[in-house]
Amino acid sequence: MAERDNPLTEAFFYILLAVRKPNHGYGITQEVETLTGGRLILGAGTLYGALQTMLNRGWITVYSEDTSSRKKKEYLITKSGLEAFRTEKSRLEELLKHAKLMEEREDD
Amino acid sequence: MTKFKLYFDKDEETKWLNQMSQEGWAMTGFFMGFYSFGKCEPGKYEYQIDFGDRFGTVSNEYREFMRESDIEIVQNWGFWIILRRVASDQPFELYTDVDSALEHYKKIRNMFKVCFIVELLCTLFELVAATQGFYIGYAFVLLLIALLIVLINAITKQNETIALLEERKTGIRPEYSRKNISMLIPCGLLVNGCALMIQESVSAPIRNTVQIVAIVLMLAGLYLTFKNRKE
Numbered sequence: 656m657a658e659r660d661n662p663l664t665e666a667f668f669y670i671l672l673a674v675r676k677p678n679h680g681y682g683i684t685q686e687v688e689t690l691t692g693g694r695l696i697l698g699a700g701t702l703y704g705a706l707q708t709m710l711n712r713g714w715i716t717v718y719s720e721d722t723s724s725r726k727k728k729e730y731l732i733t734k735s736g737l738e739a740f741r742t743e744k745s746r747l748e749e750l751l752k753h754a755k756l757m758e759e760r761e762d763d
Numbered sequence: 764m765t766k767f768k769l770y771f772d773k774d775e776e777t778k779w780l781n782q783m784s785q786e787g788w789a790m791t792g793f794f795m796g797f798y799s800f801g802k803c804e805p806g807k808y809e810y811q812i813d814f815g816d817r818f819g820t821v822s823n824e825y826r827e828f829m830r831e832s833d834i835e836i837v838q839n840w841g842f843w844i845i846l847r848r849v850a851s852d853q854p855f856e857l858y859t860d861v862d863s864a865l866e867h868y869k870k871i872r873n874m875f876k877v878c879f880i881v882e883l884l885c886t887l888f889e890l891v892a893a894t895q896g897f898y899i900g901y902a903f904v905l906l907l908i909a910l911l912i913v914l915i916n917a918i919t920k921q922n923e924t925i926a927l928l929e930e931r932k933t934g935i936r937p938e939y940s941r942k943n944i945s946m947l948i949p950c951g952l953l954v955n956g957c958a959l960m961i962q963e964s965v966s967a968p969i970r971n972t973v974q975i976v977a978i979v980l981m982l983a984g985l986y987l988t989f990k991n992r993k994e
Contacts, residue, residue, distance in 0.1 A: 664862050680831050699832050699846075700813055700857030700867065703825065727831045 663743045666697060670705050671732055671740045677718040679727035680706070706730065714739055764788060764800045771917040773812045773843070773871070774924070780810035780845070793838045793845060809855035810837075813844040814871050842874060861932045865925060872921035879914045882907060905956035909949035916944055943991060947984030951977045 663671070669690065673683040684697045697705075709715045714736030718729040732740070770776040780790050780798075789803035790810065815821055821839050829836055829846065834855075838845040848855045858864035886907040893900030919942050926937045955977035962970060 664860060666860050666863070680828060681833075684832075696853070696856075696859055698856040698859035698863075699829065699834055700811075701859050701863040703828050704863050704866065706828075707824070728827060 662746060663739070665695060666701055666705055667709070668740075668743060669695060670697070670702070670709070671714065671736055674715055674730045674732045674736075677729040677731045679729045681727070683730070709736065712739075766798050766800065767796050768798060769796050771913055772920050773814075777810055777812050780812075784808045784810060784847075789847070790837060790845070793840055806850055808847040809850045810845065810847045811855055811857045813846055813857055814867060814874070815839070815842050815844050818842055861928055865928045865932070868921050868924050868928065872918060872925065875914055875917045875921060879911065879918065882911050882914060886911065899960065902956040902959040905952045905959070909952040909956070912944050912949045912952075913946075916946075919943055943988075945984040945987035945991070947980050947987060949984075951980030951982075951984055954980060 666687075669687040670683055672690070673686040678686065680702060684702060687695050687697055706715070710717070710730075712735070713733055715730045716733050718731035768776075768779070770779075783790060783800060784803065785806050787803060787805040788800040789808050790798055791801045792799040815825065818841055819839070821836060821844060825844075826836065832848075834846050834848045836844060837847050846857075858867050886904060889900050889903045889907060893904055930936050954973060958970065958973040958977055961973070
């Protein structure tokens with residue numbers, strides 16, 4: 656599993672994005688699928704493993720758990736999850752910024 | 764309907780369960796190699812096999828998560844969890860990215876490695892017992908060696924799968940050769956074990972026939988194993 660220092664996997668990145676507001680497992684899969692136009696489909700094992708890892712790291716928390724009304728378990732991003740997301744975002748921004756250097760070459 | 768099968772490869776097992784479902788047989792339970800099936804509309808269910816974190820039980824979180832994902836836990840056996848879902852337009856897959864799939868297969872490989880070491884210790888223990896005059900011990904040693912070979916094959920299979928996933932991740936084809944051991948060798952060992960067990964209770968011609976069958980099986984196995992390696 657990806658260490659904290661390593662870039663987030665695509666699955667982790669999109670799951671964090673999908674839990675910016677309370678969201679349940681199926682909702683996460685749906686949202687990630689819509690956002691990526693069906694390119695990224697999360698299998699149940701992949702999603703379960705990622706959610707467990709993120710819960711252990713304290714990146715997300717269980718937002719609601721109401722078994723009596725058969726309401727599905729919802730997850731929500733935490734402060735440290737947001738931090739991890741922002742770190743990744745600035746890494747990606749740096750990549751994009753530097754990617755422009757390639758265009759200069761093409762102009763030659 | 765009940766069918767007996769021994770699988771040491773969860774991908775093959777998944778394929779078989781899905782094929783049975785296509786033929787109108789939904790797997791409903793498993794015990795010691797016996798799979799029970801009930802009639803279903805052909806192709807109603809899709810099966811997948813997961814590898815859990817706990818032996819013999821499934822955590823409540825896992826149970827709840829699968830229920831909410833409309834996935835049914837059909838059977839928990841050791842670390843294995845057999846799951847099924849009513850087929851929809853999207854294929855039922857558990858591990859959809861390389862990282863999680865790699866982690867999954869590495870966990871399986873580690874389990875087989877631990878099994879191998881435990882088996883090896885049992886074999887050595889049994890061998891010592893046999894040399895101390897516990898005659899039937901030799902039969903058990905052969906049986907255990909047969910199982911060790913099966914486990915080596917299981918580990919090899921995981922290595923193959925992991926190598927393919929690593930290749931998908933890095934784009935570099937890892938160096939690796941097929942090292943599968945022919946299943947005829949463990950079969951021969953089993954027959955030989957039986958020959959030892961019945962040695963004193965049957966007549967010489969039967970004993971010799973069984974022994975010859977065992978030797979032929981093992982030799983054929985050795986031949987196929989080496990032929991496979993050269994290719």
